[in-house]
Amino acid sequence: MIFFEEKRKEVMKHIEKFMLEKISEYLKPVDTIWQPSDFLPDATRETFFSEIKELQESAAGLSYDLIAVLIGDTITEEALPTYESWLTMVEGVSKDEEGGWMKWTRHWTSEENRHGDLLNKYLFLSGRVNMRMMEVSTQYLIADGFEIGTGRDPYRNFIYTSFQELATNVSHRRVASQAKKDGDTLLSKMCGVIAGDEARHAKAYKYFIEKIFEVDPNEAMIAFEDMMRKKIVMPAHFLREVGLKVGQTFGHFTDAAQRLGIYTAIDYVDILKELIDDWHIESVTDLTETGEKARDYIMNLPDRLLRVAERMKNPMLEYKFSWING
Ligand SMILES: [Fe+2]
Ligand SMILES: [Fe+2]
Numbered sequence: 001m002i003f004f005e006e007k008r009k010e011v012m013k014h015i016e017k018f019m020l021e022k023i024s025e026y027l028k029p030v031d032t033i034w035q036p037s038d039f040l041p042d043a044t045r046e047t048f049f050s051e052i053k054e055l056q057e058s059a060a061g062l063s064y065d066l067i068a069v070l071i072g073d074t075i076t077e078e079a080l081p082t083y084e085s086w087l088t089m090v091e092g093v094s095k096d097e098e099g100g101w102m103k104w105t106r107h108w109t110s111e112e113n114r115h116g117d118l119l120n121k122y123l124f125l126s127g128r129v130n131m132r133m134m135e136v137s138t139q140y141l142i143a144d145g146f147e148i149g150t151g152r153d154p155y156r157n158f159i160y161t162s163f164q165e166l167a168t169n170v171s172h173r174r175v176a177s178q179a180k181k182d183g184d185t186l187l188s189k190m191c192g193v194i195a196g197d198e199a200r201h202a203k204a205y206k207y208f209i210e211k212i213f214e215v216d217p218n219e220a221m222i223a224f225e226d227m228m229r230k231k232i233v234m235p236a237h238f239l240r241e242v243g244l245k246v247g248q249t250f251g252h253f254t255d256a257a258q259r260l261g262i263y264t265a266i267d268y269v270d271i272l273k274e275l276i277d278d279w280h281i282e283s284v285t286d287l288t289e290t291g292e293k294a295r296d297y298i299m300n301l302p303d304r305l306l307r308v309a310e311r312m313k314n315p316m317l318e319y320k321f322s323w324i325n326g
Helices: 002-026 048-059 064-078 080-088 100-126 131-144 154-181 185-215 217-230 250-260 265-278 289-311
Strands: none
Touching: 002 100, 002 154, 002 185, 002 217, 048 100, 048 185, 064 100, 064 131, 064 154, 064 250, 080 100, 080 131, 100 131, 100 185, 154 185, 154 217, 154 250, 154 265, 185 217, 185 265, 217 289, 265 289
């Protein structure tokens, strides 16, 4: 066990070097990256109220399910404090403020922070949302935290974040195209730029795992298998509304996303396949017997999950969220 932990620490020391190096490649300069105000009505302009009116007119055309998904996505983004504190709790990494892990975590958080900020302001102005109800859910989600099965392990954390950034990319991208279809080009643009950020983040986390596979393939494989056996749960799986118990709203949110084709069981499989390809799982060498078994499990998983996904019926149950007026 001592050996195992020492090796993890050594590998992470090696990886943190890349985390420092790659900040400027995978994250954008603060001064020039987009900010929420680039997309929102500007209160210092005379045209402010007419801009809001225009925003509300296009938001009026968004379907109920799309608004529900957008609110769920926004709350997920706004629970960022949970994710940052969880990243800083990981063991086997340097807690030096200027070290790779801590610096990356802060810079990543600073980019992510814009997502919830932009979506929240949009929803506030849209006139479609019961903001108080949404805010209660956000506060609950941060207070309730999450349990995503990574423990304090940096490998499992990076596998989770690789998966999750890809999933959020899909989801924001699809909301963008659905919003466009519904006639809301502003929302479409907003979700498009957010999706772009998520894609960059996914590349970064995938790269870090790729580097881990280079130096510790067996443990990386076992960590990947373990995360897939547990299933990658969404960070908002504890989502709830006022008066409800932990997690009671989450299923309705994912039903709406599945119904609209924003994020589906097939997307889950596609993301898994992408990770298998990008990490060259098929050709990883230097595996022990346990590592080989882990690889077998992973390689067979997409087909198995696809069969399950194909049998799944589209959830038809309509649900009235307290977040949405009317
Ligand atoms: Fe985000
Ligand atoms: Fe993200």
